[in-house]
Amino acid sequence: MRFSSISFWKRPAIPLLLAFAAGIFWARFWPLPAFGVQIASLTGLTLLALSFRSPRSLFFSCLLPLLCLLAVGHLTGLQVHGPDRQAGRLVSFVQNDTVEVTGRIHGLPKPRYGRTQSHLTQVEVRRYSGEMMSVEGRLVFTLVGEGEVPLPGSLVRFTGKVRPFDNFENPGGFDYRRFQHGRGIMGRVWCRYRDLEVLDAEPAGLVPKVDRFRFFLGEKIRSAVQDRDAGAVLSAMLIGDRSHVTPALREAYTKSGIAHLMAISGLHVGLLAGGIFWLTERFLRWFRFFTERGLTRRVAAFPALVTALSYAMISGGAPSALRAVVMVACGLWVLVMRRRTDVWSLLILAAALLLATEPERLVNVGYLLSITAVAGLILGFQRYPQSFSGVRDVHASALLWLKGLFKTSLFAALFTAPICLYVFREVSLIGMAVNLVMVPLMGMLTLPLAMAGLFLSLFFRTGERFLQLAGVLTSWGNGLAECASSLPFAVLRPGALTLLEVTILYGFLLLWLGFDKKKGWQRPRVALALFLVLLLAGDTLRWTLARMGPDSPVVTILDVGQGSAAGIRLPGGGVMLVDGGGFPWPDSMDTGRSILSPWLDFQKIRTIDVLVASHPHADHVRGFFYLAERYRVKELWIAEAALQETMGQELVSAFRERGTRIRHPSMEKDPLELKGAVFEFFGPGSMRFSSVNDDSLVFRMQTPHGSMLFTGDAERRAESYYAKTHGNALASDVLLVGHHGSRTSTQASFLHAVNPSLALISCGVRNRYRYPSVEVLRRLEASGVRVFRTDTGGAVTLVFKEETIKAGHTPIGIWDRLW
Template sequence: MRHRPVNPYGITFWQRPAIPLLLAFAAGIFWARFWPLPAVWMLLAALTGFGLLVLYLCLFLSRCSLSRSFFFSCFLPILCFIAVGHLTGLQVHGPEREALRLAAFAMDDTVEVTGRIHGLPRPRHGRTQSHLTRVEIRRDSGEMIFLEGRLMFTLVGEGEMPLPGSLVHFKGKIRPFDNFENPGGFNYRRFQHGRGIMGRIWSRDRDLEILDTEPVNIVPRVDRFRLFLGEKIRSCVQDVDAGAVLSAMLIGDRGHVTPALREAYTKSGIAHLMAISGLHVGLLAGAVFWLTERLLRWFRFFTERGLTRRVAALPALVIALSYAMISGGAPSALRAVVMVACGLWVLVMHRSTDVWSLLVLAAGLLLAADPERLVNVGFLLSVTAVAGLILGFQRYPQSFAGAKGFRVKAFLWLKGLFKTSFFAALFTAPICLYVFREVSLIGIAVNLVMVPLMGMLTLPLAMSGLFLSLFFRTGEVILQMAGVLTSWGNGLAEFTGSLPFAVLQPGALTLLEVFIFFGFILLWLGFDSKKGWHRSRVILALFLVLLLTGDILRWTFSRMGPGSPVVTMLDVGQGSAAGIRLPGGAVMLVDGGGFPWPDSMDTGRIILSPWLDFQKIRTIDVLVASHPHADHIKGFFHLAERYRVKELWIAEAALEESMGQELVAAFRERGTLIRHPSMEKDPIEIKGTMFEFFGPGELRFSKVNDESLVFRMQTPHGSMLFTGDAERMAENHYAKTHGNALASDVLLVGHHGSRTSTQASFLQVVNPSLALISCGIRNRYRYPSVEVLRRLEASGIKVFRTDTGGAVTLDFREEGIGAGHTPIGRWDRLW
């Protein structure tokens, strides 16, 4: 039989049926995640489809008069794999149901919890975090449930977290995971459920009872070994940061890497060096295979039978699997182990295959085992990076054949390293822009230095040193040498990461834009260049250009602003932040939220920036700082680093506080105009919307809260009064001074609904029809107070709260003010 010649580049995807089948399988999982259909329907569809395929195959093999059909050979298999993927993807909803069951059982009561410590501890300021598995929860009434999943466990105090596998008992309140419900925001609750974590609980170290310290299976024993290795690494390396990075590189423990150092590696485009990947597994498995194969050559029994390579594959596979366990099951390590295992199996069986088949098989097996990996960033980056390297090197092959001389070989080696960095960065860029909303611009150049230093010199040295340190003191010396090299690498990462042009921050991509990005890459690398622009390539190019044009036009019109003023009261927890978009494209932010603790979440990075990037906003016309308290302005500091801000409005009284001074200094350095509006100055008009300030004026109050900026936004179709944290004294003053001039359609309730604000006299002169309250879920202040809620209800005012429904959006239209909650949407950022 005459075979069709294979494309020399091997890049026509339709010649590898496994690739479209894997994409169909992934599409089914994705479909089930967002629009689940009944399992019975999908099972029936899959069985029917595979039954038809078997029947067609039997008829075809029996040489019946049956022509090759597109439906049976192409379309039907894809539909079958979509159905199978959908069935597999339905598993992702199980953790959500289990979390609801847990919340219904535990409610808000104190319960007794018994469980085993799982995973490596993550030390934080005054506390240590780990997880509990095999959890048994008991109420005071004697009711008990066993949790299918894990609990996030925080130990408060200076005591050490018990060893992994230890059985512990304590009392506490189980809290569900709370989202910051904002349009385009990150679904933290679903992220944790996808990891199998159903809730969170904490205990003080003095209240924790250790019932048993013996592990019950292999997993905690491996975790204890990882803990031992991590302590050995950090004890041998004098530089704390270098020891933390080596722990991440060797055993996958990133809990000791500081956020600043992690950010430096990310901005430099070398964060992959801290992840256990194919390089680690390949080095270890390759070294074991090479040494074992050379050793077996000394034995005639193996050489005469040609068994040296086949036998050497076994210990290499065992070592690769063992290292995957030590790495903590990192997605990149699992992908590499599956590919290595399949490659070694092919070697043992004397079969032939290619790297595409290995990658597809690895990705398919990992998705089948855990469909939640489809949205796992580590898994996606690992798979796309390898796919990029395969496509890139098949399109532009690298060969050392015929190369003579050190200079020529060195040039070819650097050329290969450059292409490796370029293609890996190119294929991971869309995912980085989608998830992190930024991509490194200097990553390719930095990798030319850091990959040889950290990947080819430090990593083998550290791996050999760690292994030898288990038996000889010489290994500790080698680890110290690796630590010195890692310190150099950390210094380079911090320097390059601090460069002003290190990172491109164009905003968040939608899923449609990610597919357009990959489509253009495929248009370049996915077709045989010798065949030129054939019909399928032209059709794909026209389709991509059409999609891109429509996407650009859509966002261009969107950035011109809404037809009427829109205010979005963002959910920032126990704080306040409101985004205002005006016709013509002007953007304002009134306060930015924040938390007062030094290691607390940065609302600017986690909430404000995603909301702005979600709408492709890069320039902010005005930031309004009501008063210099952390829960109102701490989030603004991140915006100073990432966006162009034209003006900052802040009261002169705020400059008497250190945080107010720091905020003004941060923006003044970047050329932002600083304004101090007050009641004595003229109102400010922006795009047809007037901002009139009622306070603070020349009269000063004794409290910082009372010095809050109080102003009204007057639109052509309604008004809104912002009061910051103004309390009783300031409200009484403004009510007497301005009276009915304060009247507004919407009131942002002062001080998050505290009983010290929103007095009856003030409410009477404002006379709003709508009220917004910005506060955190189950906040420790118990805001909003019952008194304020009763007062608003008695006045017939409709209330919207961020703690009960997420972000609130107001649209000041001609026909009236539209109001409603706009939390995270299921289809956010799809297009």
Template sequence: MASINPSPAGGIYYRPAIPVTLALIAGILLGEGVPGFSPLFLCLLVTAAVASLVAMHRNRPAFWSPLFAVFVAGYLSMVPWVSQDYGSDHIVHYLDSGRWQIQGSVLEFPVLRLGRTRTVLDVETLSREGQSRPVRGKVRLTVMGETKVALGDRVAFDAKIRSLRNFNNPGGFDYRRYMAFKGIHGSAWVRAEKLRIVGTRPLSTATRIVNDLRGRLGRLIDAAGGPDDKEAQAVLKALVYGDRSGISSELRERFNRAGVGHLLAISGLHVGIVATVVYRCLVWLFSFCTPLLWRGWTRQWAAAATLFIVLAYGILAGMSPSTQRAVIMVAVFLVALILGRTHDLLNTLSVAALAILVFSPTALYSISFQLSFCAVLAIVVGLEGFDFSEGTESSLGRRIGKKAAGFVLVSALAIAGTAPVVLHHFNQTSVVGLASNLLLVPLVGFLAVPLGLASTVVALFFETLAIPGFGLCVQLLRLALAVVDVFSELSFAAIKTVTPSLLEMAIYYLAGWALLNLGKARFASWVLAAAIITAGGDGLYWAHQRFWHRDLKVTAIDVGQGGATLMELPGGTEILYDGGGFSDNRLFDVGQQVVAPLLWRRKIATVDTLILSHPDADHLNGLIFIARYFNVRELWTNGDVNITRGYETLMAVCREKNIVVRRLDAGSPPMSFGKATLTVLHPTAEFFTTVAEVDQEDLNDGSLVIRAAFGQTVFLFTGDITANAEATLVRQAHGTLAGTVLFAPHHGSRSSSTPGLIEAVRPQTVVISAGAGNRFGFPHLEVTDRYRAAGCRILITATHGAITMRSDGTGVQIESYMANP
């Protein structure tokens, strides 16, 4: 019978795992991007399988049919994840359907942060009006306050199950897909005093043992340090058994600025280091076993024992998805070592990726998967041709030098290989990353982690003897934290960058491959030339989009319940009118998570002017991040000094970044930006006297109203003004309010958008910035009816997503992110 893999060296199946893995990846991507054709692809899978069997039966090579079968299998593997057919008893049918008596089991360790406890609940029953029905599905549960709920507890409470929603902007994070790939389709919240524990779901013996061990380790680590060691203890818990609940966002940012954020999660680096240290120790130990030594089995037995320890480490760490992938990757390499097939690392790496994707196809969309394989692939490809063998006759100094050079090169290749992925997802690169990794990877990876795991083994038998080991780990990590602070506090430690497109990432990797293979591969120079030409064309395209365009582009950003509008003026001037925001940026920073990604995707690194219509949180808080990281020159305000934490923070950032703060009013002169003119229409200079004399409604009525004119088109930005301010505005405008696009006042509330304003403006289009399902009911029905009666086209960010309007000075072209809401 013929083999499916008859290719000679250099053929498509020379490294068989590579084309098979690529075919599977292509199928997964198509399955996620274009779902709904599973019957067709099932037929194609059968056809490809039959074609392969026929070729084998006729003793003929089957080159493409096996790959096509794998491609189709990849497509079908995504069907359970993207299919909308969940069954009639799934919780997706009960989303946004009012309050229910919910009962379910806690699936994840609850995490307390900023007064809120979060976990995942496996919903079992829903009850209402005396009727109970069994259901299935997982929801994210937020408990307001601290609770004693533990993993496996059955809980009951009254709540609404809300659907998960995205901020629908270009370049935005797809939160719904992210949660769906974790099997979570809804969210609910309840106050701690309203949550009742009604029982416990039986846990397996292995789960109970692991949970008990994690609890014991936590207590031992707490006992191994003092009150000043909290951060070091939190890091040690994260590294030893995967508990990251003590890692604050501030600590994580310090590690990210230093370029060592990967050290805080149990990933391929930690598992690989543990495997390397254990393997080398076992090889040395087994070398004293004469039977193994005579048979040449020391390395195979060491690899087998290491595999067992790696699996135990993964189980102790809770086998999170990132840990699972790291364990599988290392396990594949160890199995290859056991089987004596370590000569081709690229093929082995492909086998590891194939094993992970077969087990979990959604892992392809995981950042940890992408970073791990990009790093290892860059190291494997980059080290080809380098000889770091020590040699038997080399001096000690030469051997140490080779090891040091190899470590530096490996670190540099890992950073270079992951750079585009890091920039694409995080928009930040650490300038000091190479230097910090050279110091911290050995300190944390080769000292603290192995010592922590050794102390864990000791704790299994003698808890008291384990405390000194954990104490030494804590001191090592205190030293590591000091090093992190030295690097992170450097003003140039990290820089924010725009988002590279998929095309730009491909150019980078192709150019990198070509540079490494110049003189080796026949087409390397042609690939490099093509990459340079394509990069030049890409640069010209973005230069036109950013600086050479002659139109005015206005984008209403979907920030939920709030307002944020970006004006891109001819010549590249960028103005942001409000920035959205929630009440507490510590819980969710709209500027960082929503507004900034849209700017970075459009290659905007500088926002020249920020306009704060008034200092309410849903207009102000998103501006803080933009002011800090986007080279802002000026902030325009209405003069309201309403003292809030957000306002004080914004003013502090302005002082730190030397941003000029200008108070504007209706008497301020118009400001011209080429052919575009911005005019302040409201409030008057006398509007604010003292804060004590102004109530909240009056504060809204003090919003800066801006008229942006470009040729024959006019955009009117109104903030949160209500009926009183609208009447004043109409009276003072003297018939000059007519506009093409009106941004509806106060999110479309019934206290605004009066007939007088609509008649004075006579807009063709009305844009309403409001959050989906907001508790205020914005926009109110009578307001939208009023606009429709006036013949206006109504666009709402809650249903249309980001709304982009382009004006050439004569008309306005409109495009919404959600084309068919």
């Protein structure tokens, strides 16, 4: 098999693939009627077939094929709306009632702090009335408590409530609901071990049997390796099971730029398929029948192909593994058929097949990173070839090998960086250096050793020793990753990129690697360079002006679930955050990482003027800890009473270590000013309350166009005291309702003193406290106050205009983020 080197610009399949992907993208956001698109695609394909008998024009040779692929892609992409409709039907059927659920355990169980999470497939939901519904998809299934985990493929039955996925609806946020629906997961359900009934412990079908075999392999790996973290990483490398990798270790690999080592990719598939091919081909050389007919390589391709396909199933269907398997399978088939091909054709075919089978992969990060990394390697090595021919000296070969490894890391890192910056808002700066050590250690030494050990352990106990040795090497690699990730310059965080900026970056990469100086491409190259420079200049100017702040104050009450967080943008570039949300459980979502940071990065904000901590409870300040390590924070405002609590002390210590100025505002001190806004504090003062909630900071933001009162979690005693002490001085246009709308807050006397026209309530969807209280809502309605709640419409944005205060919900926008 020979792979020809064909220029990127001479591959007609590339624009066709892009047109196909554009059709899927179009269907994702602006779906057209399927019947009309079918007619258009059939008409186009018919014209294209008829055009082969006539002279080819520009329209028939270029535009019509692109239009046809665009239409076919649109038809394919219409599939992405099916899960949304199915999830809607499921929600309408269960109606928040307790139902009987029957289904089979799917996938490997994931242990999490006294809980075990997996998926249910072949699900049937039955209401008490006897009505039954079959779910076309999966459910996230969580078992609570301690007990024996049902093996994959087991048929189980229990009663519970099927819940839909809830988004945190914020500008620039992550559309978690659509992400899960795209994976074919319709909702979530949980039960306790004692309430679970196993109807059939035997797996039915090939996929459950493969899952059970993967579970068996994972247990064997982790039992053979004493180091828990090393066993978890080896499970990820060998069978694609990352559920046992701790978040801290996963973050260390990401910061070090070596997260790809835990993903099953072309290296794994290549090692297996290449090894089987080499062994089989050498074995067949002993038989004259095969050697005389030149069949050794062609016959050896079949067991290699079977091995690659089998490993793809064992890997759990990771996009990088599937891409590698498709490329290897196509390459081996070309070898069998004695044809010629090139790597561009194999990559495009793999990308198109994966998209056609699952259109939602267009926004799958693993799929995009895998495709762009391989494309970068192809372009890079076509531009700067690497050859060992004629090199006899050992030292020269070693240096050339290191040079090739460096170029591999460089090209892969450069082509995956725009996607990492768009999705994760950060990229590793030390990845190329760390890869020079970790790829030989983990990819070329540990991985083959672990593969051999895992295979041998199925038949001999000697294989466990190989796994133990691989575990020792993996422990060294984990230690190196943790050390490298702790470096202060390990990660670059420029903020979230837009799709335009991603396009500009890839344009510059193509400008560098996509043109051959020897083939007269200077004019197109100069034209592309000028176009990219103009785009970059316009984009830079736009963000420079936007960073100077809005024309008038803007307050966004962020949707952080059962908590509180408000972002304030002031004219002149002032940025404040009042509280940061958070959850008290050890394995809960970090609102700083998942909500505050995306909102800041979405606006290219790296410096925060002021953080205000109303009081040291987790649902108000835990999200601030993440910001302490990743943003420059000038000042932290926190009450002196908060320092009596452990969380308050930890918060102050975390920011003081990074040079943040700590202020303790109170009613006895002068108001504070920032960018034309005045902050007057009404409490707490010298008087202390017995409750941490009552000791919350209560202050008013006064702007030239209106005022807003923040009350934290102040309750009845504090409100009564402030109403008596300050009276009408509390009057404000907007009130952030205290304690998330609890009946212990927003008393009539306090509400009368504030006399707001707008009230905002920050609370979680279906929260266990049942906030906001019906009493509070009735009280606000009786006072003629307009109410906006984060649990019913997501984030709320207020714009303080000269004439009025504009208020409205601002959930995730269609173009905010695609992930």
